[in-house]
Amino acid sequence: MTTIHELNPRDRLAVVEAGVITADLDQAAAEYGLLYAPDPASHQISTIGGNLATNAGGLRCLKYGVTRDAVLGLEAVLADGRVIRTGGRTVKGVVGYDLTRLLVGSEGTLAVIATATVRLRPRPIHRPATFAAAFPTIAAAGNAALAIVNAGLQPNLLELMDRDTCRAVADLRNQKLEVDAAAWLIGQSDSSDATESTRSMVALCKKERADVAWATDDENEAEAFLSMRRMAYPAVERLGLTLVEDVVVPLSRLADLLVGIQDIARRYDIRIPTVAHAGDGNAHPVVVVPRDQPAAPMIMKQTAQDIYRLALDFRGTVTGEHGVGLLKREWLNEELDDTSLSVQRAIKTILDPRSILNPGKGI
Numbered sequence: 484m485t486t487i488h489e490l491n492p493r494d495r496l497a498v499v500e501a502g503v504i505t506a507d508l509d510q511a512a513a514e515y516g517l518l519y520a521p522d523p524a525s526h527q528i529s530t531i532g533g534n535l536a537t538n539a540g541g542l543r544c545l546k547y548g549v550t551r552d553a554v555l556g557l558e559a560v561l562a563d564g565r566v567i568r569t570g571g572r573t574v575k576g577v578v579g580y581d582l583t584r585l586l587v588g589s590e591g592t593l594a595v596i597a598t599a600t601v602r603l604r605p606r607p608i609h610r611p612a613t614f615a616a617a618f619p620t621i622a623a624a625g626n627a628a629l630a631i632v633n634a635g636l637q638p639n640l641l642e643l644m645d646r647d648t649c650r651a652v653a654d655l656r657n658q659k660l661e662v663d664a665a666a667w668l669i670g671q672s673d674s675s676d677a678t679e680s681t682r683s684m685v686a687l688c689k690k691e692r693a694d695v696a697w698a699t700d701d702e703n704e705a706e707a708f709l710s711m712r713r714m715a716y717p718a719v720e721r722l723g724l725t726l727v728e729d730v731v732v733p734l735s736r737l738a739d740l741l742v743g744i745q746d747i748a749r750r751y752d753i754r755i756p757t758v759a760h761a762g763d764g765n766a767h768p769v770v771v772v773p774r775d776q777p778a779a780p781m782i783m784k785q786t787a788q789d790i791y792r793l794a795l796d797f798r799g800t801v802t803g804e805h806g807v808g809l810l811k812r813e814w815l816n817e818e819l820d821d822t823s824l825s826v827q828r829a830i831k832t833i834l835d836p837r838s839i840l841n842p843g844k845g846i
């Protein structure tokens with residue numbers, strides 16, 4: 484299941500088996516000057532099948548879309564053993580219901596994806612420019628992300644790291660933080676006007692009270708920041724028992740969400756280092772409980788539930804990338820209304836009447 488059957492630069496698509504590693508597909512596309520855009524931080528180990536099943540996002544999805552936006556068609560095995568082909572090789576197509584988009588993000592509960600036809604894009608040819616800005620409050624960083632997106636500047640990534648995350652990364656690297664800010668925002672543009680565009684982003688950060696903000700088109704300087712972001716999870720995992728969460732809110736409520744998460748941390752007297760795909764309003768708070776805390780499972784569960792409640796209060800969702808799985812099953816009733824739930828159950832019953840596909844997960 485790890486074969487790339489076709490890489491077609493004329494139609495800008497690839498036909499791949501579900502077990503192909505995400506980064507391998509992107510690398511193969513790069514040889515033709517093309518890009519497979521979805522890039523979850525796990526792209527070196529995750530598979531296209533897993534990405535499709537969870538509708539994975541990534542740093543680049545702010546500009547290029549999530550996995551669902553990159554898929555044209557699927558071949559999948561249904562619970563009764565029949566093989567279904569959905570979609571095709573065209574970017575447009577409205578024949579029948581959109582079963583491709585139904586299967587993407589279904590977490591393997593409706594069918595097992597065997598092969599995917601995915602969309603490739605021209606690989607950006609311009610040298611990217613990157614900015615970093617340090618803020619005195621996490622709310623100011625959230626507001627700067629909102630200002631940048633609403634200014635139409637189209638960063639290809641816009642990531643936020645809070646103080647606890649930056650400190651954890653610095654500890655892991657055995658480095659001293661030169662600026663111990665409440666939060667950092669890191670953004671990048673790969674457009675033809677990248678330098679000018681990131682300068683405008685810096686100006687917006689300063690307007691939102693950034694203490695320090697600068698832009699660079701030097702790849703090594705940029706890498707220094709981006710590698711901090713990539714090290715966030717390994718760094719935070721060292722702090723104790725961890726639960727990585729994944730909630731999304733409309734961008735205008737991102738600052739409120741981030742402040743609310745800090746309030747929850749104070750309430751339980753624990754740390755919740757948070758990173759965010761800030762341009763998407765998608766936060767990954769990591770609930771950290773000391774390893775020797777006997778009530779750790781209960782505290783983690785309660786904290787996570789408070790975070791889900793917060794996201795829903797801001798008209799967001801309890802998962803943007805990682806899926807419902809087992810942990811958030813009970814929250815389906817909170818997020819979806821009865822009619823929506825009954826339609827979803829009906830779909831599940833038709834496609835998998837004996838519930839043999841990923842039993843107990845999602846719906």
Ligand SMILES: Cc1cc2nc3c(=O)[nH]c(=O)nc-3n(C[C@H](O)[C@H](O)[C@H](O)COP(=O)(O)OP(=O)(O)OC[C@H]3O[C@@H](n4cnc5c(N)ncnc54)[C@H](O)[C@@H]3O)c2cc1C
Pocket residue numbers: 501522523524525528529530531532533534535536537538539540541542590591592594595596597716804805841844
């Ligand atoms: C360090 C790290 C960083 C991460 N960063 C991100 C990120 O930036 N963005 C993001 O969205 N996620 C991220 N994730 C979560 C996860 O890696 C992604 O959701 C990824 O898409 C899962 O792919 P996988 O191949 O690992 O799938 P698995 O974890 O093996 O499976 C995930 C689910 O998909 C189902 N599944 C797998 N293959 C198929 C198939 N062929 N057909 C049907 N169902 C299938 C499985 O049954 C399971 O329910 C991260 C995880 C880690 C560990």
